[in-house]
Amino acid sequence: MPTIHEPAAITAEMKEAKKDYLDRHTPHVVAPAKVKKGEAFGVTVRMGQDYVHPDLPEHFIQSLQLFRGDKLLGSTTYAPGAATVGRETPSGFQQVTFTIALDAPATLSAISYCTMHGLWTSDPVKVEVE
Amino acid sequence: MPTIHEPAAITAEMKEAKKDYLDRHTPHVVAPAKVKKGEAFGVTVRMGQDYVHPDLPEHFIQSLQLFRGDKLLGSTTYAPGAATVGRETPSGFQQVTFTIALDAPATLSAISYCTMHGLWTSDPVKVEVE
Amino acid sequence: MPTIHEPAAITAEMKEAKKDYLDRHTPHVVAPAKVKKGEAFGVTVRMGQDYVHPDLPEHFIQSLQLFRGDKLLGSTTYAPGAATVGRETPSGFQQVTFTIALDAPATLSAISYCTMHGLWTSDPVKVEVE
Amino acid sequence: MPTIHEPAAITAEMKEAKKDYLDRHTPHVVAPAKVKKGEAFGVTVRMGQDYVHPDLPEHFIQSLQLFRGDKLLGSTTYAPGAATVGRETPSGFQQVTFTIALDAPATLSAISYCTMHGLWTSDPVKVEVE
Helix, strand or coil, rough: CCCCCCHHCCCCHHHHHHHHHHHCEEEEEEEEEEEEECCEEEEEEEECCCCCCCCCCCEEEEEEEECCCCEEEEEEECCCCCCCCCCCCCCCCEEEEEEEEECCCEEEEEEEEECCEEEEEEECEEEEEE | CCCCCCCHHCCHHHHHHHHHHHHHCCEEEEEEECCCCCCCEEEEEEECCCCCCCCCEEEEEEEEEECCCCCEEEECCCCCCCCCCCCCCCCCCCEEEEECCCCCCCEEEEEEEEEEEEEECCCCCCCCCC | CCCCEHHHHCCCHHHHHHHHHHHCCCEEEEECCCCCCCCEEEEEECCCCCCCCECCCCCEEEEEEEEEECEEEEEEEEECCCCCCCCCCCCCCEEEEECCCCCEEEEHHHHHECCCCCCCEEHHHEEEEE | CCCCCCCCHCCCHHHHHHHHHHHHEEEEECCCEEECCCCCEEEEEEECCCCCCCCCCEEEEEEEEECCEEEEEEEECCCCCCCCCCCCCCCCCCEEEECCCCCCCCEEEEEEEECCCEEECCCEEEECCC
């Protein structure tokens, strides 16, 4: 099957040595630590923490997907340059915010696809429910 | 071609008579009236203003797409119940927020797809650039 | 809403004058004229009859969608160069074959999206059921 | 990250014990063993060999994706019942045929997503080029 790059499988040395490459290819899930049962809230999937991924015709992030455990909640697809008017360095991090609700505590994660460097997954993020 | 329901083509009488049906099937684009050239900002595509669309296995919003003029900026796809833990009445409006940037004034619009009632388009929204 | 180019709205003169441009941007639905009730069969959505659309990073067909009346049956998304190893002139027409079944006569149509020239629809194709 | 069920990781005993469940959730790549360099050919991604997956609103195959190595070639998304007129037992295997070309030998594989049972991958299939 296609390689899926996973943060937990990358050593600290590697993370330091290939910092910008790894950072900009890793999706991050940004969600509240605790939410109210059944109430809608926003979850952002964002590429990179410190480095911005290019958005070039021959090298762009084609999709961002949000999962609750093994369940796909939403999947966003892009064409190259679509969101960044074709600059080599986009003016912001590529991100999408989904609106979801939870009935029980959940682990959220994301998968991204880069047209040059393939599939990448986020670290899991736990959300408590009160 | 498939019917694309368009707000401008629906009479005021019809809008009043089938208020909830029409409202919950119409995507709305929520964006700032003016943005800075080349700076990233959020654009939300949201189903309904006053009425919430169901999220049932046999009747759900499968996709939301954002366009700049004729150009597709992003497309989000859902599975039924994905974002609403299977309630008949979701706790919030179905919506997704894209991050985009503009170099010139633009007209944004959205297309949604309901698995029972087909394709719908938003009113256009103009965004100025300073 | 975004322009949707429709074959029926294009004059014969225009079709002759801009033959290759129009041909390669128009999706075609290829289906049997008659099928057996409830039996699976293949329906191909293909870009162009005589001219092949480019598959370049800055100009490619990003999606092909098949509809039965107003109902979306399947939607296929591509990244640039994905299916054609990056040649300027792909070796074949871009196409996808869906497997569907019908209980009653139906009208099938397709919508395609080109990253430079936007949304296009096919002529409708009727399929009888016996 | 979400679980990705992989045929190679499933024991022969398990395959026998849960034969129909495993078979109908596993995508298969059907491609020629050898193709001509640069010539277009069809590759089918099909769910199941002997057992047909249901296509019910609350349990359906939402997507089929074809990869060449780590590169995504095409991704097809479905709504429930879209291709099978809502029967519990569809009349045929869910499948999609992509048209691709190769310049060099390649390993093709597929990933599918079931709305109840998550992500599954195919066995890899090698295609020689002459």
